Amino acid sequence: MSFPQPALHSLPLFVRMAGRAVILLGDGEPAEAKRRLLERAGARIVGEAAEAALAIVAIEDETEALAAIARLKARGVLVNAVDRPDSCDFTLPAIIDRSPVIVAIGTGGASAGLAAALRQRLEALLPATIGPLAERLHALRAAIRLSYPALDARRRALGAAFAQGGALDPLRADPAAVGAWLTTPAAPSDQFVTLRLRSPDPDDLTLGDARALALAERIYHPASIPSAILDRARADAVRIAADAPPGKGESGLTIWMEWA
Structure with missing residues (x-):
């Protein structure tokens, strides 16, 4: 059977904003910061009376802000309320721009400062060649x-080409390497890998374990394997709770997890 996963706090989405109407309410620096971000994305900023699917409320007065949020939500508008995470239908992440590659870091409104700090650390890791x-x-x-x-x-x-040390390792590859990689295509083989876990702490996964989880199509595991470790796998990988490894091979990369 499939192993139930914890619900995501939010589902990250990338929305094309060029020409899209977005309501922006408020003044001062919080509102101006949102205005700059929306303009950079090509959004068309409008007032409350306009038709729009998204709105940002950057009003400082609590009573006024909550009233505006209520009015907008009553119309079915999705709202981002600055500094009011409990009122947010969506949040705006910290962004690393390597266009067309965009990395977004969100905390569900828990801490914008933490998201910003993570962005600063990741900025130094991601080369300009990724775009x-x-x-x-x-x-x-x-x-x-x-x-x-x-x-x-x-x-x-x-997946194999993008892996660390692979022909198209995103942190090292020259864009010209794509052509060279295509001149010698290799048919990827089906694989079955057993991961022997040393502890329930996902930080104890070896580099090899983490790579395998990132590439696996499906993962068989005892029910005792914690979700924190299963969450390190691809989001769309099939997770199957089982008492023993599968008896036959399957296409792609299949992983069986067990305790060491």
Whole structure:
């Protein structure tokens, strides 16, 4: 059976804002900061009376802010309320821009300062070449599909290429490496890997364990494996609670977890 996962606090979404109407209420620096961000994304900023699906309320007065939030929500508008996380339908993350690659860091409104600190740390890790690498992959997407016609095979091949030390390691690869990688396509093999866990702490996973979890299509595991470790796998990987490893091979990468 599938293992139930804890509910996500929020589902991250990337919304194309160019030309989209967004209501912005309030004044002062909090409102101006949101205005700059919306303008950078190409949004069309409007007042409360306008038709819009999204709104940001940056009003300092509590009574006035709550009244505005109530009016907007009554219309079905999704609201971000500055410094009022309990009133937010959506939050605005800290952003690392390596266009077209965008990394968003959110805390569900718990701490904007923590999100900002994480952004600063990650900024130093992500090279400027990530954006051009993404553009090169986009330009050669037809050639990649030709080399790997099957979706599963294509996903596994790219996953292996993007792994640390791989041909397209995002933290090291030159965008020109995409063409060289395509000249020698390798058919990804089906694999079965056993991970022997030393503790229930996900920080004790080895680098190899973490890489395998990031690439696995499915994970078989005893019910005693904590969700904190299963959460390190791909979000769309199939998680299957079982008393023993599967008896037959499956396509792609399959993992069996057990205690060491």
